[in-house]
Amino acid sequence: MPANELHQLTIHEAHKLLKQRKISSTELTKSVLKRVAEIEGKVHACVTIVEDIALKEAKKVDNYIKTAHEITPLTGIPTLIKDVICTKGIRTTCSSKILENFVPLYDATVIEKLKAQKAVIVGKTNMDEFAMGSSTEHSAFFPTHNPWDLSRVPGGSSGGSAAAVAADETIYALGSDTGGSVRQPAALCSVVGLKPTYGRVSRFGLVAFASSLDQIGPITKDVTDCALVMNAIAGYDSSDSTSVPYPVPDYTRQLIPDIKGLRIGIPREYFVEGMQNQVRAALEAAIDKLRELGAEIDWEVSLPHTKYALAVYYVLAPSEASANLARYDGVKYGFSERDASNVIETTERTRQFGFGLEVKRRIMLGTYALSAGYYNAYYLKAQKVRTLIKQEFDQAFEKYDALVTPTSPIVPFKLGEKLEDPMQMYLSDICTLPINIAGIPAISIPAGFADNLPIGMQIMGKPFSEEILLRIAFAYEQATNWHKRKPPLL
Amino acid sequence: MKLSYEQVRHIAWLARLGLSEEEVGKFSLQLSNILENFEILKQVDTANVPPATHTIPLQNVFRKDDVAESYSQAEILSNAPKQEGNCFKVQAILE
Numbered sequence: 001m002p003a004n005e006l007h008q009l010t011i012h013e014a015h016k017l018l019k020q021r022k023i024s025s026t027e028l029t030k031s032v033l034k035r036v037a038e039i040e041g042k043v044h045a046c047v048t049i050v051e052d053i054a055l056k057e058a059k060k061v062d063n064y065i066k067t068a069h070e071i072t073p074l075t076g077i078p079t080l081i082k083d084v085i086c087t088k089g090i091r092t093t094c095s096s097k098i099l100e101n102f103v104p105l106y107d108a109t110v111i112e113k114l115k116a117q118k119a120v121i122v123g124k125t126n127m128d129e130f131a132m133g134s135s136t137e138h139s140a141f142f143p144t145h146n147p148w149d150l151s152r153v154p155g156g157s158s159g160g161s162a163a164a165v166a167a168d169e170t171i172y173a174l175g176s177d178t179g180g181s182v183r184q185p186a187a188l189c190s191v192v193g194l195k196p197t198y199g200r201v202s203r204f205g206l207v208a209f210a211s212s213l214d215q216i217g218p219i220t221k222d223v224t225d226c227a228l229v230m231n232a233i234a235g236y237d238s239s240d241s242t243s244v245p246y247p248v249p250d251y252t253r254q255l256i257p258d259i260k261g262l263r264i265g266i267p268r269e270y271f272v273e274g275m276q277n278q279v280r281a282a283l284e285a286a287i288d289k290l291r292e293l294g295a296e297i298d299w300e301v302s303l304p305h306t307k308y309a310l311a312v313y314y315v316l317a318p319s320e321a322s323a324n325l326a327r328y329d330g331v332k333y334g335f336s337e338r339d340a341s342n343v344i345e346t347t348e349r350t351r352q353f354g355f356g357l358e359v360k361r362r363i364m365l366g367t368y369a370l371s372a373g374y375y376n377a378y379y380l381k382a383q384k385v386r387t388l389i390k391q392e393f394d395q396a397f398e399k400y401d402a403l404v405t406p407t408s409p410i411v412p413f414k415l416g417e418k419l420e421d422p423m424q425m426y427l428s429d430i431c432t433l434p435i436n437i438a439g440i441p442a443i444s445i446p447a448g449f450a451d452n453l454p455i456g457m458q459i460m461g462k463p464f465s466e467e468i469l470l471r472i473a474f475a476y477e478q479a480t481n482w483h484k485r486k487p488p489l490l
Numbered sequence: 491m492k493l494s495y496e497q498v499r500h501i502a503w504l505a506r507l508g509l510s511e512e513e514v515g516k517f518s519l520q521l522s523n524i525l526e527n528f529e530i531l532k533q534v535d536t537a538n539v540p541p542a543t544h545t546i547p548l549q550n551v552f553r554k555d556d557v558a559e560s561y562s563q564a565e566i567l568s569n570a571p572k573q574e575g576n577c578f579k580v581q582a583i584l585e
Contacts, residue, residue: 197546198546241553340581360509364521367504383543
């Protein structure tokens with residue numbers, strides 16, 4: 001492969017070439033940086049690019065590779081990080097005006113883990129402000145465009161990470177997923193995105209949105225890469241008391257193209273009203289493929305509490321957010337508006353000018369749901385229904401190894417199309433929200449196109465069943481070619 | 491459930507969130523619409539259902555109380571919008 005096309009490589013392809021010393025990390029990093037310089041003007045996936053830091057690190061890694069006997073799968077490989085994950089010395093904005101100049105003093109645990117593998121961090125990606133949104137249009141800086149059709153959204157909130165991976169502006173990226181923010185943009189950009197089981201990956205250094213729902217996950221060009229990134233980032237962390245002390249398997253171990261006898265259920269509630277016909281057709285074809293590959297498909301699965309998930313999510317997530325975002329008062333860090341007569345007014349104005357409309361909307365919603373007189377009707381009720389949703393999944397997974405659904409009921413929509421109607425925007429996450437509510441893992445993989453617009457398939461499993469999800473995803477990927485298609489960008 | 495301008499202003503005050511008049515108007519409509527969509531939860535019988543808190547069965551999480559290095563005053567203040575004499579500077583709280 002010519003040196004100016006190296007940005008197209010996957011992790012495992014680049015690793016092989018690095019190991020054989022056929023390419024250097026510097027060449028690979030330069031190719032990625034050149035690609036970014038060429039197409040960022042169209043895609044707008046990145047908030048910050050740290051060219052000098054990246055090239056310096058790549059050079060260091062190259063020196064290391066010269067003498068190393070073994071290198072880890074991520075050694076020397078460039079990556080982009082969603083701008084909600086703290087990077088020491090590199091501005092971390094959450095795509096918000098209130099953190100526009102915030103420079104973290106420490107690395108998130110996932111960043112420490114990537115650095116331990118000698119990964120090369122190239123920059124930070126755009127997102128919906130504080131990860132609140134489904135289109136990346138709620139970034140305070142600029143919207144990201146979908147590489148498959150620049151007039152359309154890449155999904156969100158990790159839209160920058162997904163668009164960058166799809167457009168080969170990086171070899172892989174990290175995102176975060178509170179209600180679908182890794183999987184929905186992965187589906188809309190035709191890349192692979194995994195939301196791990198709650199507690200599988202440390203949240204330390206992930207700027208909090210809704211702490212009981214947030215998880216960090218990989219966004220990659222194929223399923224093998226997803227497993228490799230999971231190997232690097234999963235595991236217990238004493239700095240995150242909600243991370244679980246279970247051993248981490250080698251996620252590549254189950255990457256075998258064989259799903260004979262696996263029991264896969266198709267919950268009918270996810271084939272919702274308003275789902276586009278081409279998405280339905282693509283999913284039916286994909287499920288048929290899984291059957292051909294030997295899986296036992298049951299189309300008669302019902303999860304009747306699914307219809308309450310949207311309401312549960314939009315009570316719980318904003319409630320947690322309203323508490324988490326109380327810390328932005330303009331005193332210790334971040335934007336501060338001091339042109340007011342007293343300290344309360346100062347706080348109010350700091351938050352008025354520092355937060356965007358969607359963030360304010362959710363703070364308002366959450367504050368209302370938690371306020372005296374409404375707590376029982378909204379927050380407590382939602383927490384009880386959450387229990388029922390989780391129980392329903394538990395029961396389903398006694399019978400099935402995995403459940404398969406669309407990731408998004410619709411293909412990427414036009415920029416601006418849903419911006420003025422928050423309820424319509426919220427509905428675009430209808431298939432992904434229940435997974436976070438139940439804390440289970442789910443992966444989205446490319447499953448076809450409707451007039452050149454990507455369609456994603458979501459595979460979900462019981463807690464800590466990431467290996468089975470990866471195995472099904474891998475078998476499907478090996479039997480199809482969707483993941484090899486590239487957007488007609490240039 | 492319809493939220494009045496007065497209620498919107500009250501919630502904003504609880505959240506210490508300044509809003510323009512235009513935002514108050516917008517939120518009165520939009521939040522009312524969103525809250526209407528929450529009404530569906532009333533259909534669910536939750537009489538004997540315990541509320542969920544976390545989805546993974548972890549209880550009483552402890553770690554060793556190890557002494558570790560922390561940050562210098564200068565580092566902690568490095569992101570402060572205003573500082574004076576090694577302190578965060580805020581407006582007077584008491585007159």
